[in-house]
Structure formats: structure tokens, C-alpha cells
Amino acid sequence: MEKVGVYDDELVNLKATELRLGLPGTEEKVSCGKSNKRALPNDTEKDIESTGKTETETASPPKAQIVGWPPVRSYRKNNIQTKKNESEGQGNYVKVSMDGAPYLRKIDLTMYKQYPELMKSLENMFKFSVGEYFEREGYKGSDFVPTYEDKDGDWMLVGDVPWEMFVSSCKRLRIMKGSEAKGLGCGV
């Protein structure tokens, strides 16, 4: 089914869609950590038509909606959905950046109900893997640490506060990498 196809192709074409910081032609690569956490199928061509493990592993979280895609005018969207979803609401879009990735994304926090959904979505969007979250020690098992800037301008570790508090106070997200992240990882 389609979902499998999408994930497969995204993995295959990691290189094809790779956005790099340096000028084209240089060897510098953005390290997109492939973790052991997700067992994505390696042989994509065989698996395209199958309803394999990928689907069950990544079943529920809504895929983060890229702004303006698919390219349907909001006038049209609103008209069709007038009856469907009266109380749609504005959505809470925040910018997400990742160290080393030369592009920003925006996500709508109201699309998620809890941290795991959000993390899966970010992982998928930026092709990385976040480690495991421990209350005391922060994230372990990956170079990438998800952080956010709250209303007071402080940089916090994603997951430290209850979800609702996070949604209401998060101004923007930043996926830090490497040593800079370590400092935050050790509790706030």
C-alpha cells in the first residue's frame, strides 16, 4: 500500500533529496543517524507492494504536514471542509531547525497528542533518530537532542514538562547535535 512505498522511497532517496550545507560538489555530508530503533526494510524494490513491518511500526502518528503541500489553495480547502470540521482552529505552527540541516520546517503542534507522536514525526521529517528519554539524564543513545525555546526564552529539553505545558509554551524547536546538547541533557 502507499504508506509503505513512501517510507521505502524516502530511505532509498535519502541521497537524492539530501540537502547539504556546503556547495554542491563537496563531500561534506549531513549525518542522518540511522539508528537501530527502526527496522526499515533494506531491499526496497521487493517490498514496495508488501504490507510489511514498516506499516505497523509507524502506524498511528499523523505525518507532519509540510506547509503548502499538497498545493491546494486554502480557499478551496476551507470550502470543502466547511461541513466537515467547523472547529478546525488555527493550528500552532512552530519552526523546527536541526543543527547541520540547511533548511527549516514548520510543524503544527496541535496535530499531536503526546511526545512520542511528535518525536516520530520529527525523526521522519529530518531523517534522524533521537535517543531514549530518561527523566534524569535526558536523551541517550543518539547525538541528536530535541530542545525547544519556551516563552521565557529559555532552552529546554523536549519532554521535561507535561505535554500540555509544552504545547502552550513552546515557541520553536531545535534539534541540537553533539556536545552542545550534552549540557542540556543533564537535567534542567
Place this chain on the structure above:
Amino acid sequence: MREDNLEMSENVERYLQLDPRSAAISQPPSSSSSAAAFVSPANKSRNCNSPCPDHVLENVLENVLQFLTSKCDRNAVSLVCKSWWRVEAQTRFEVFIGNCYSLSPDRLTHRFKRVRSLVLKGKPRFADFNLMPPNWGAQFAPWVAATAKAYPWLEKVHLKRMFVTDDDLALLAESFPGFKELTLVCCEGFGTSGIAIVANKCRQLKVLDLIESEVTDGEVDWISCFPEGETQLKSLSFDCVDSSINFKALEGLVVRSPFLEKLRTNRFVSLDELHRLMVRAPQLTSLGTGSFSPEDVSQGEQEPDYAAAFRACKSLVCLSGFKEFTPEYLPAISPVCANLTSLNFSYANISPDMLKPIIRNCHNIRVFWALDSICDEGLQAVAATCKELRELRVFPFDPREDSEGPISEVGFQAISEGCRKLESILYFCQRMTNGALTAMSENCPDLTVFRLCIMGRHRPDHVTGKPMDEGFGAIVKNCKKLTRLAVSGLLTDEAFSYIGEYGKLIRTLTVGFAGDSDMALRYVLEGCPKLQKLEIRDSPFGDVGLRSGMHRYYNMRFLWMSSCTLSRGGCRDVAHDLSNVVVEVFGSDDDDDDDFTRDYVETLYMYRSLDGPRKDAPKFVTIL
């Protein structure tokens, strides 16, 4: 010789300045009466010794040029020599400006003295998809101010993606006594108050078309603001005005508008109200049906005979609306199906079973818009009947990237086999194959517009797993008249090499989430000589790719690149090397970017301009 020519043009100008209004109200500088009359003999003899051959030549030219309407032809004429340039400028009554920032209003009024009709386009198309922060620009204000002074005889204004305020509309209504046609497409910034002023003051108004614009509810009963007595209204479209209207006033308006041909109502007009309108205006050729649902669900014997009303509209050829339709009433339109040339179901969740009995009779349809709720089965029904189809647009009912997608290459291929005269297609789907694209390229050689949106990003051919390169390659190769192309799905640089090799007539190209490297961009910029509008998002193209088009940018209307891999330095270099091109850089927000993203260019929008960078750029826009 030259001095005589100069003097003559000065005379013309002086004549105009002396008495601009006399020409305006009663008789706008006409094309029907001899243009030579404008070059007053009295003035001539004052300054010339004898009727110079050039005067005669210019008079003749004026008379001939008034028959030229195509702007391309006129542009060519104006390049012949200075004299022809002048004469052409004096006889151009309709001006088209594809990018409002490509020149200043003063330049317009300076060159063209007798403009009666103005078409202005503002924001680039990607602004429709929230890729541009609000308040970026494209205000109508400076244009209405300049034209109000220069062209009091102005009759027609057509705006697309412009920011228009109620004050602008008020100034328009007050400044142009002979004003006839106002069309606002994808505009915003105004409300029902502004509409009311136009309705009230423009006594010659023939056309008031508000199309896909955002109209704020000023809580004004604007329909009642049309003056008493017979109107000149030919076309009234307000389906995008999302506020209730005074139906009684609308009915009264329709009754006293004997010339009304097109009426597009909004969703606040119920089916029974629509019925009343139709009965009073059976001469309508185009009808926007509003909600297409009866107001009062509990029907008695009083239910109107809707089918009879449709049957009575013998001239009806275009139907749209159906914004909140009730399926059981759909068959009411059957009596007009055989005459329909245009049918727009794109706001209605119509299933194949609802569609089939209707479309079966639509043998003359040339334009068909629908939602993908009609499924492949519905498309097959269209293909079986609509042999005259020229334009097809299928929009997604569920416009999300990971939605189910009820249509696929099956419906697509059926259309290609059944509708051989197809010229324009816009198709949103989740599954497509190279085979189907190739089939369409072979079956429909008349295609000029091909826009395919495979909604899941980077999706390959779902049967073979291969990129969509070959399919799009076939389209550009076989559809020799192709002028507009939008690509999607998994595409490598190869697809772009095909576009560059075969897309010799392409004027507009839309790219998103495609390509591997700068080579793709280079193929296009080096290969497509007619390219005017290039809009790209989220593709791995950087500074090197950008530079490969240096020879082209002045001959293009614009280039848009967002979420690519451009650097500020690269863009600055381009700006530095191309003095007649304005290079704008901005983010997707109106707040300032962080320090660490300063070198990263989120959005590049560049366009040629005769008058340099604009002065009204907001803070979040940097003009390099």
C-alpha cells in the same frame, strides 16, 4: 524629420493635457473615430510648414494599429522604431502587467496615454500556498491613484493576487465615471463595504466578478447598494463572499438586470432561492448555484419544480457552485446537461454513482472540474461521454499528503483514451505510472497545460518502483504544444534533462521536491528558451544552479526558489551582476531570522524591473 515627429508628439500630449476630461466622459479617446483626428490639423499647421510624410504615415499607422489587440504583436510593433513606438503607445487601450513590481505606475501613465483597460498581477502563485508571509506587498493603492489621474475614462480593471483595500475601491468608484468591469481574482484586503461603494457609484457597471478572493464581512448589505432602475449588469459573481446576503434585494436586482448572463451566488443562497432567481432570469448562460440545498428540509407540496427551472434556462452552458449540495436534488440539472460546455463540481463530494447519470448526457462538455470523490470509475464515465473535453481538473477531497487517494493512473489513462482533444489537465492523485503518462502523451497531442500532483512526496511509479522521469519525458517530447508544466513524484535529474531537451515552448514550470542536483536546474535554464515563470520549492538546487540561468533572468517574468540550498552570498552575487533584476530574499515568517540561519536563504523571489527595487518592501524582505 525627427524634430517634426517630436513636435507632433508634443502636440498630442499638449492636446491631451489641455483637455483631458473632455475626451474622458462623453467620448474616451476612441479607436473607432479616426485616430488621425486626434492629431489636430490646427496644431500641425502651427508648427509644420506642410503636411509631412511622417504625419501621414503615423496617421495611417494609428488607423491600422487599432486593429491589433494581441499584446505580443503590439510589443513587436513598438520595437520597430521610435515613431512606431510612439504610435503604438497612443493606440494601446488594453495594458497587461504580469508583475506589478516590474515597473512603476508612473512609467505606465507616462508611456500609454489612452488606457481603457488594465490587467495587473501581483503576488507570485506560491503565495497561495502559505509560502509567503502576509503583508509582502502588491498593493493596488499606488496604481489606482496614478490611473485615477491619468485615465479618467478607464473602463476595466482586472486584478490577480493583489492587495486591494476598501479605500482603493472607493477611489476607483469615484474616479472613473464610465467604469464598466471589475474583476478581482485571488485578491484580499477589502470587504463588503468596498463592494458596496462600487455597486453604488459605478452606474455603467457591467461586470462585478469576485473570484476566489478573501472578502471580509463588513456587515454591509451591499446588494441593496446597487442603484434603482435598470442596470447594465452582465456578470455578477460573488461565490467567494462568505457572508449572507439580502436575498430580496438580490432578487430585485436580477429582475431589473435584463442583460444579466452570468450569476454566481454564494453558499448562503439556498436551492429554493436559486429557483426564484432562475425563474426571473431564464436568459442566464452561466450559473453558480450556491449551496444547492433547500432551506427548509421539511418539504410540503410546495417544493418548487427545480428541473423545470433548469429546463427553462435554454441558454445555460456553464454550471458551478454546489457548495453544500443535497444529492437527491442533483438530477434537477439534467435538462441542461446536453447544452453544458462547462461544469464545475469541485466543491461537491460527488460519488461515482451520483456522477454517472449526470455526465452521461454531457456530450458537449469542454471544461470539467471535480473532486477525486468521483473515483476512477467516475473518470471512466467522463471519458466515455465527454468527447469534446478540453480541460479537466480533479482536486483532492482530502488534501493531505498521506490521504487515501481514490483516483489513480486508471482514471487518468481512461481520460487520455476517451478525450483525445484534451488541452489542459490538472490532476491530484496518490498513485501514478510512467505508462499512463506516456499513454496520455500519445493520445492527447493537443495538450498545452500539463499539471500532475502526486501528493505523497517523492513517490515513484507505483507499479515499477522507478522514478517518474520517463513519463514526464514522454509528455514533453510528444506534446509539442506544451506551454505549462507542473511535475511531481520521484524525479531525478534525468527528468529535467528531458524538459530542457524537448520543452521548447514551455513558459511556466513548477517543481517541488524533485531533482538530485544543480544539473537539473541547469538543464531547464539552458534548454527552455521560452521560460517565463519558474517556481521551485524544496529541491536540492543551489548557487551553482542559480548562476546557470544568468543569461535568462532578464527575459523571464520571475524566478521563485524556496527551501532550496541557496546561500545569501550566492544570491547577492546574482543581484550584483544583474542590474535590471530585483532579488528579494525572505523567510516564511514575518519575524526576523535567527543568527544561525542568516546565510541560509529560505525564499528567493527575483524578477526583472524597469524601475529598480520597490520602495514598499516590508522589513522581513531583504532586497539584495
